[in-house]
Amino acid sequence: MALLSRVVINYSVVFLGLVLLIGSICKADESSESVIEHVLTLDHSNLTQTVAKHDFIVVEFYAPWCGHCKNLAPEYEKAASVLSSHDPPIVLAKYDANEEANKELAKQFEIRGFPTIKILRNGGKQSQEYKGPREADGIVSYLKKQVGPASTEIKSAEDTSSFIDEKKITLIGLFPVLSGEEFDNFTAVAEKLRSDYDFGHTLDAKLIPKGDSKISKPTLRLLKPFDEPFVDSQNFQVEAVEKFIEESSVPTVTLFNKDPNNHPFLVKYFDSPASKAMLFVNFSTEKFDDFKTKFNEVAAEHKGKGLSFLLGDLEASQGAFQYFGLSEDQAPVILIQTSDGQKYLKANVEADQIAPWLKEYTDGNLKPYVKSEPIPEVNNEPVKVVVRDSIQDLVLNSGKNVLLEFYAPWCGHCKKLAPILDEVAVSFENDPDVVIAKFDATTNDVPGDTFEVQGFPTLYLRSATGRVVQYQGDRTKEDLIEFVQKNRDTNAKPVSVKSEPTPKSEPAAKSDSATKSESAKDEL
Numbered sequence: 249m250a251l252l253s254r255v256v257i258n259y260s261v262v263f264l265g266l267v268l269l270i271g272s273i274c275k276a277d278e279s280s281e282s283v284i285e286h287v288l289t290l291d292h293s294n295l296t297q298t299v300a301k302h303d304f305i306v307v308e309f310y311a312p313w314c315g316h317c318k319n320l321a322p323e324y325e326k327a328a329s330v331l332s333s334h335d336p337p338i339v340l341a342k343y344d345a346n347e348e349a350n351k352e353l354a355k356q357f358e359i360r361g362f363p364t365i366k367i368l369r370n371g372g373k374q375s376q377e378y379k380g381p382r383e384a385d386g387i388v389s390y391l392k393k394q395v396g397p398a399s400t401e402i403k404s405a406e407d408t409s410s411f412i413d414e415k416k417i418t419l420i421g422l423f424p425v426l427s428g429e430e431f432d433n434f435t436a437v438a439e440k441l442r443s444d445y446d447f448g449h450t451l452d453a454k455l456i457p458k459g460d461s462k463i464s465k466p467t468l469r470l471l472k473p474f475d476e477p478f479v480d481s482q483n484f485q486v487e488a489v490e491k492f493i494e495e496s497s498v499p500t501v502t503l504f505n506k507d508p509n510n511h512p513f514l515v516k517y518f519d520s521p522a523s524k525a526m527l528f529v530n531f532s533t534e535k536f537d538d539f540k541t542k543f544n545e546v547a548a549e550h551k552g553k554g555l556s557f558l559l560g561d562l563e564a565s566q567g568a569f570q571y572f573g574l575s576e577d578q579a580p581v582i583l584i585q586t587s588d589g590q591k592y593l594k595a596n597v598e599a600d601q602i603a604p605w606l607k608e609y610t611d612g613n614l615k616p617y618v619k620s621e622p623i624p625e626v627n628n629e630p631v632k633v634v635v636r637d638s639i640q641d642l643v644l645n646s647g648k649n650v651l652l653e654f655y656a657p658w659c660g661h662c663k664k665l666a667p668i669l670d671e672v673a674v675s676f677e678n679d680p681d682v683v684i685a686k687f688d689a690t691t692n693d694v695p696g697d698t699f700e701v702q703g704f705p706t707l708y709l710r711s712a713t714g715r716v717v718q719y720q721g722d723r724t725k726e727d728l729i730e731f732v733q734k735n736r737d738t739n740a741k742p743v744s745v746k747s748e749p750t751p752k753s754e755p756a757a758k759s760d761s762a763t764k765s766e767s768a769k770d771e772l
Contacts, residue, residue: 286325286328286329286332286340287308287324287325287328287340287341287342288339288340288341288342289341289342290307290341290342290343291343291344291347291349291350292349292350292352292353295307295343295350295353296353296372298341299368299371299372300371300372301371302339302368302371303369303370303371304338304339304367304368304369304394304395305339305340305341305368306338306339306340306341306365306366306367306368306378306391307341307342307343307357307365307366307368308320308324308340308341308342308343308363308364308365309342309343309345309354309357309359309362309363309364309365309366310342310343310344310345310346310362310363311344311345311346311362312344312346313346314346314362314363316362316363317362317363319382320363320382323382323383323384323387324340324342324384324387326384327340327384327387327388327391328340330384330388331388331391331392334392334395336395338391338392338395345359345362345364346362357375360702364377365377365378366378367391367394367443376442376443377443378390378443379443379444379512379515380443393442393446394442394443398435398438398439398442398447399421399434399435399438399447399448399449400446400447400448400449401426401448401449401450402420402448402449402450402452402455403450403452403455404455405455407455408455408456408457411446411448412446412457412471413446414471414473415473415509416445416446416473416509416512417445417446417470417471417472417473417497417512418445418446418447418448418470418471418472419438419445419446419447419448419468419469419470419471419493420447420448420449420450420456420468420469420471421434421447421448421449421450421466421467421468421469422449422450422451422452422453422456422463422466422467422468422469423449423450423451423466424451424466425451426449426451429484430466430484431449431466433484433485433486433489434447434449434468434484434489436486437486437489437490437493440490441490441493444512445493445497453467456469457471458471458477458478459478459480463480465482466482466484467480467481467482468480468481468482468484468489468492470492470493470496470497472496472497473509474499474500474513475499475500479492479496495552497516498513498516498517498520498556499513500544500547500548500551500557501543501544501547501557501558501559502514502516502517502556502557502558502559503558503559503560503561504526504558504559504560504561504564504565504568505531505560505561505563505564506561506563506564514558517556517558520556521587522554522555522556522587523554523555523556523584523585523586523587524555524556524557524558524584524585525546525547525550525555525556525557525558525582525583525584525606526557526558526559526560526568526582526583526584526585527539527543527557527558527559527560527580527581527582527583527597527602528560528561528562528565528568528569528574528579528580528581528582528583529559529560529561529562529579529580530561530562530563530579530580531561531562531563532563535599538599539559539580539599539602540559541599542599542600542602542603543557543559543599543602545603546602546603546606550606550610554587555584562576562579570658570690571690572690573619573690573691573692578595578596579595579596580596580597580598581593581594581595581596581597582594582597582602582605584609588696589696590616591616591617591618591619591693592609592614592615592616592617593617618636618693619636619691619692619693620635620636620637620692620693621635621636621637621688621691621692622635622637623635623637623638629670630670630673630674630677630684631653631666631669631670631673631684631685631686632673632683632684632685632686633685633686634652634685634686634687635687635688635691635692636692636693636695639687639695642683642685643683643685643710644695644698644710646683646712647712648680648681648682648683648712649681649682649683649709649710649711649712649732649735649736649737650682650683650684650685650709650710651672651682651683651684651685651707651708651709651719651728651731651732652685652686652687652699652707652708652709652710653665653669653685653686653687653705653706653707654686654687654689654694654699654701654704654705654706654707654708655686655687655688655689655704655705656688656689656690656704657688657690658690659704659705661704661705661723662704662705664723665705665723668723668724668725668728669684669686669728671725672684672725672728672729672732675725675729676729676732681712681736681737682732682736689701689704698710698716699716700718706718707719707728709731709732709735709736711735711736711737712736712737713737715735715737717735719731
């Protein structure tokens with residue numbers, strides 16, 4: 249979203265949060281008396297050494313203020329209790345990535361939101377992101393599979409029946425012998441991608457469901473719950489296998505509705521670098537079938553041409569609408585977000601207009617859509633309001649030192665920062681060379697060529713001479729004032745600022761990723 253591209257924000261982070269908000273977030277068990285000693289508590293002093301001692305360990309990176317982390321905690325504790333009796337025991341640990349002393353080490357694990365759970369193998373030499381359930385039984389079942397062989401041998405029809413989940417992508421390799429280059433390559437890919445897919449292998453072609461059971465050469469069959477029921481590949485070069493899986497595991501049209509089985513495909517969709525075409529429509533209207541048919545036809549025509557397609561139910565897409573700054577009266581609405589951050593939009597689209605509009609886009613005949621609120625007629629509050637249509641005059645060409653906050657109205661940390669930012673603005677009210685301003689990044693498009701916004705709130709100081717510096721400090725009045733004074737244009741003489749005492753604010757993480765939750769960052 250960038251806010252809608254990698255330039256401005258990470259798709260997978262935000263939309264996973266949106267999907268989880270639909271209803272797959274585990275509920276906190278307020279009455280649970282969890283036995284916390286089953287979860288190993290780590291910090292910067294022992295994380296590296298502890299991980300190095302284990303062939304398999306699971307670490308949750310959390311923040312104490314994160315609501316989703318609090319919801320996960322009792323389930324994680326229960327799972328740790330059960331898994332401590334597994335043979336061999338499976339160790340679950342937690343690491344407060346918001347603690348100042350722990351932050352530097354957490355960066356090595358590329359933590360982009362809370363909670364993030366990492367599966368670490370071979371003393372930490374291999375790292376995979378946990379992508380399983382968030383309730384105790386699901387965590388236990390998922391991790392038991394992860395600690396076993398990367399691929400399950402299928403020896404009977406009963407094995408096939410119990411192994412395959414028709415709602416998930418499953419990969420089964422057929423081999424004449426369970427050795428050799430082809431089998432070794434298959435096993436290597438299974439090990440690498442085991443947290444994303446279920447892998448199985450067999451010596452008997454009759455045990456592979458669907459399709460021809462008389463396969464005579466090594467074959468990899470990918471079973472899927474969308475489009476055609478299966479696809480085969482006989483190229484077992486590692487890169488070819490990975491490419492085959494990646495391309496075959498994305499639906500022609502990804503559905504964004506309340507079905508939790510679509511969750512993994514949504515994550516993959518928004519994590520893809522491809523440009524995205526998204527149609528949001530009410531699935532319950534009598535015209536839906538017509539929209540679905542036309543959209544699927546267009547998607548099939550463009551498959552493999554760098555444009556991926558999503559069909560979103562209006563009822564389930566409220567978070568997406570809020571994020572994109574769309575309103576329900578614009579639906580049915582089709583939106584294209586390119587890989588470089590440009591957007592194209594057609595509101596109140598008719599089903600038979602989809603194909604012609606897409607052709608205009610591919611022919612290069614559409615103008616990008618730039619979203620902006622109206623420029624305020626009155627803008628006399630201490631913190632100035634900047635919109636997309638005024639950012640050139642008030643920020644980029646102002647000749648002033650502008651501290652600009654990118655925020656979302658629903659962001660809890662933005663709300664906590666608001667009164668502090670007001671005090672900072674009042675402190676600089678006698679300085680004609682400094683402006684404190686805010687920019688609603690949900691209703692205005694961020695200039696991605698100047699500012700990179702990967703979460704809310706994000707603050708930048710654009711100096712009078714055009715230098716752009718992102719703020720990474722604590723969100724206190726004193727720290728913000730010091731940052732402005734340090735990074736302002738040196739040609740402009742700093743003036744004394746007011747220094748009234750500021751109430752102590754609740755600590756918050758830097759660059760909190762976008763979710764609708766008031767209490768925490770997005771859940772990964």
